[in-house]
Amino acid sequence: MSATAAMRRARVVVVGAGFGGLAAVRALARLPVDVALIDRHNYHTFTPLLYQVAAAELEPEEIAYPIRSILRRAPSTQFFWGEISAIDFSRHVITKGELEVSYDYLVLAVGSTTNFFGVPGAAEHALPLKTLEQAIALRNHLLACFERADHETDPARRRPLLTFAIVGGGPTGVEFAGALAELVAGPLRRDHRALDFREVRIVLLEAADTLLLGFPVRLREYARARLARMGVDVRLQSSVTRVAADALTFSDGSILPAATAVWTAGVRAGLGSARWGLPAGAKGQVPVMPTLQVAAYPDVYVIGDLAQVEDLARPLPMLAPVAIQQGAAAARNIGLRLAGKAPVPFRYKDAGTLATIGRNAAVAELGGRAFTGFPAWVLWLCVHLIQLIGYRNRLFVVINWARDYFLSDRPVRLILPSAEARGAEASDQGQTRTP
Numbered sequence: 001m002s003a004t005a006a007m008r009r010a011r012v013v014v015v016g017a018g019f020g021g022l023a024a025v026r027a028l029a030r031l032p033v034d035v036a037l038i039d040r041h042n043y044h045t046f047t048p049l050l051y052q053v054a055a056a057e058l059e060p061e062e063i064a065y066p067i068r069s070i071l072r073r074a075p076s077t078q079f080f081w082g083e084i085s086a087i088d089f090s091r092h093v094i095t096k097g098e099l100e101v102s103y104d105y106l107v108l109a110v111g112s113t114t115n116f117f118g119v120p121g122a123a124e125h126a127l128p129l130k131t132l133e134q135a136i137a138l139r140n141h142l143l144a145c146f147e148r149a150d151h152e153t154d155p156a157r158r159r160p161l162l163t164f165a166i167v168g169g170g171p172t173g174v175e176f177a178g179a180l181a182e183l184v185a186g187p188l189r190r191d192h193r194a195l196d197f198r199e200v201r202i203v204l205l206e207a208a209d210t211l212l213l214g215f216p217v218r219l220r221e222y223a224r225a226r227l228a229r230m231g232v233d234v235r236l237q238s239s240v241t242r243v244a245a246d247a248l249t250f251s252d253g254s255i256l257p258a259a260t261a262v263w264t265a266g267v268r269a270g271l272g273s274a275r276w277g278l279p280a281g282a283k284g285q286v287p288v289m290p291t292l293q294v295a296a297y298p299d300v301y302v303i304g305d306l307a308q309v310e311d312l313a314r315p316l317p318m319l320a321p322v323a324i325q326q327g328a329a330a331a332r333n334i335g336l337r338l339a340g341k342a343p344v345p346f347r348y349k350d351a352g353t354l355a356t357i358g359r360n361a362a363v364a365e366l367g368g369r370a371f372t373g374f375p376a377w378v379l380w381l382c383v384h385l386i387q388l389i390g391y392r393n394r395l396f397v398v399i400n401w402a403r404d405y406f407l408s409d410r411p412v413r414l415i416l417p418s419a420e421a422r423g424a425e426a427s428d429q430g431q432t433r434t435p
Ligand SMILES: Cc1cc2nc3c(=O)[nH]c(=O)nc-3n(C[C@H](O)[C@H](O)[C@H](O)COP(=O)(O)OP(=O)(O)OC[C@H]3O[C@@H](n4cnc5c(N)ncnc54)[C@H](O)[C@@H]3O)c2cc1C
Pocket: 015, 016, 017, 018, 019, 020, 021, 038, 039, 040, 041, 043, 044, 045, 047, 048, 049, 050, 051, 082, 083, 084, 109, 110, 111, 112, 129, 130, 131, 172, 270, 303, 304, 305, 306, 318, 319, 320, 321, 323
């Protein structure tokens, strides 16, 4: 920090109002600093429930919250809406369109984006599930497939419309497969009485030999058996080598005709190709010191999905609690430096992991203990309700969950205009899939 900067309140710029960025802003509000928060959306997205928006269970606005409402309790924080276009680390300046925002300290928390692993056709034809816009686009697509299948008399054209491939058997793939199976078995079966639902296929594809890699074996097996009972065709050791508008091809040369390929197989750091000179580690993440600082730019902190903390025996998972704890840790270290003290290394406190499969069915690992079934499901419901921002959102989510639980019904089955809904990330990836 320069001598002039030391005379006035330091200015901290936080880029990204996701889990990590918001945690940093909240902690910075307690320090004598001015904060500028920049995000390309004017809302925070609660990603753990994105799949429920895609599966027509929740409204998009029930899992999003306006950033300016969140900032009402942080008067020293200014919000800038827009995408950053450049960072000049030598001048300590961020560019957002015409605007230049200078910083003494920078916290980069732009998260991650979908990794298609260079599979031909995936970026063009598969539907990712990383943003609210993509969840809406996926919901539109699923509902449109059923509408088209309803009037399709040729079985060869109807089959792909009613085949839903989900690529990636991690938590998002498992959760979405379960939610889609319940959407099909309940509301859609009642809506489309002319369709033969024995033709509907939900296929969950995983390249490894297990679902939910990283979870205890008992939980993985429970998830697989439970999905199979719900009618999901789980295929392990299935490597997708090509995606087209109407089919997926596998490494053994076999082909699955499907008008829907949902891509939940991988993530990479959310930096654009420019990277502004930041180093690239695994999955494009930015390697940082244990204090979360970039070695070449000690005034720059990188947190959340974007960060790869060096010197750790095992890389940290790309999860919300990691981002939240790192946001608070980066703010703490900025406070220490303002007080003339040395920053301290980040230590992750792992509270456990959860994934839901469907009604009364979830898996949880907490404090070294594994839970399945109803107790894990209730735990999952409570944890997600507590973490959701805003009383209104919690109330509407509870109402929708209760309606789904007791009536097997989902009110959110509108096919909304999708062209602009696909959003910036989708258009970056050339997403054009229509059923
Ligand atoms: C479908 C899905 C389900 C998930 N479920 C879980 C779960 O159940 N539990 C769990 O712990 N984790 C879950 N995760 C992972 C979790 O969402 C991430 O680990 C977490 O969001 C990372 O936080 P972050 O702050 O690094 O990034 P994010 O929360 O993704 O926030 C990044 C922010 O940066 C903004 N941004 C990006 N680029 C720019 C730019 N160039 N200019 C301006 N702003 C920009 C974005 O708009 C966004 O607001 C899930 C993720 C997904 C996609």
